[in-house]
Structure formats: C-alpha cells, structure tokens
Amino acid sequence: MPGKRTDVISWDEFFMRVAMAAAMRSKDPNTQVGACIADANHRILSVGYNGTPSALNDDEFPWETADDPLLDKHSYVIHAEANAILNYRGSNKDLQGATVYVTLFPCHECAKTLVQAGIGEVVYLGDKYEGTQDNLISKRILDTCGVTYRQVTVAD
Numbered sequence: 344m345p346g347k348r349t350d351v352i353s354w355d356e357f358f359m360r361v362a363m364a365a366a367m368r369s370k371d372p373n374t375q376v377g378a379c380i381a382d383a384n385h386r387i388l389s390v391g392y393n394g395t396p397s398a399l400n401d402d403e404f405p406w407e408t409a410d411d412p413l414l415d416k417h418s419y420v421i422h423a424e425a426n427a428i429l430n431y432r433g434s435n436k437d438l439q440g441a442t443v444y445v446t447l448f449p450c451h452e453c454a455k456t457l458v459q460a461g462i463g464e465v466v467y468l469g470d471k472y473e474g475t476q477d478n479l480i481s482k483r484i485l486d487t488c489g490v491t492y493r494q495v496t497v498a499d
C-alpha cells in the first residue's frame with residue numbers, strides 16, 4: 344500500500360529487544376541476561392531475566408560470588424531462560440518448537456531445561472563463554488537434541 348512504512352525492525356530484532364529490556368530488570372551487578380520466548384506466529388509467550396525466585400526477597404540474599412555456597416549468588420538465582428519457561432502461564436504444549444531469544448548463550452543447565460521444555464530454536468546475542476567447558480556441554484546438548492541456534496546482532 345502506498346505510504347506504508349517498510350523500514351520496520353525484523354521479528355528477530357523485536358524479540359531480541361524484548362529480551363534486552365527484560366535483562367534491564369536484573370539486579371545482578373555483573374551479568375544481566377534476558378530471555379523472550381516466541382512462537383511461530385510471532386506471539387510472545389513469556390519473558391524472563393536472571394533473578395531470585397519471586398518469593399525470595401532479593402535484598403536479603405547475596406549478589407556476590409563467594410566460596411561459601413550460602414553466601415554465593417549462584418545458589419539463589421534462576422537464569423533468564425529458566426525463568427521465562429517457569430513464568431509461562433499457558434499450556435506447556437505451546438512451548439513445543441518455540442524460539443527462545445536470549446541475550447547470552449544458554450549455560451548447560453538451561454540447555455537441558457530448554458530441551459526438555461520442547462524449545463526448538465535458540466537465538467542469541469552474545470556468547471562470551473564460547474569455548475568454555477560449560478559452553479561446549481551446552482552446545483553438545485542442543486546439537487544432540489536437534490535444537491538449532493543462531494546468533495543475531497542488534498544495532499545500538
């Protein structure tokens with residue numbers, strides 16, 4: 344149609360920007376990660392970011408890493424991808440074959456969770472742990488289970 348805007352952002356960029364906005368909610372001082380799950384009809388199913396469970400007061404728990412697991416943030420935080428799955432209020436069947444947009448390549452724990460939830464594709468922004476043992480395990484899980492992954496870039 345005449346006059347229609349054609350320079351709109353792509354669906355990939357749209358969902359990644361939603362994930363980036365979710366990451367801005369993270370209280371983690373070092374790593375803010377966001378996730379957005381979308382289906383094949385370009386509908387957002389869920390979003391999440393790395394944080395403590397809702398019922399756990401994040402002012403009363405550590406945000407630092409420590410040798411003592413009781414004082415280490417990793418003991419209390421749920422990753423963005425897992426939160427996006429857990430936050431979904433619809434039927435788990437809807438997640439079958441859905442795409443997760445994540446600002447950071449999933450760790451191997453999240454890779455297992457995504458695979459088991461039926462996620463079909465991972466679209467990621469950064470892969471700062473590329474080549475680490477955790478990253479290799481994550482990619483092995485995704486590869487073996489037929490979950491595809493691809494990187495996208497988003498302009499500043």
Ligand SMILES: [Zn+2]
Nearest residue numbers: 422449450453
């Ligand atoms: Zn993770």
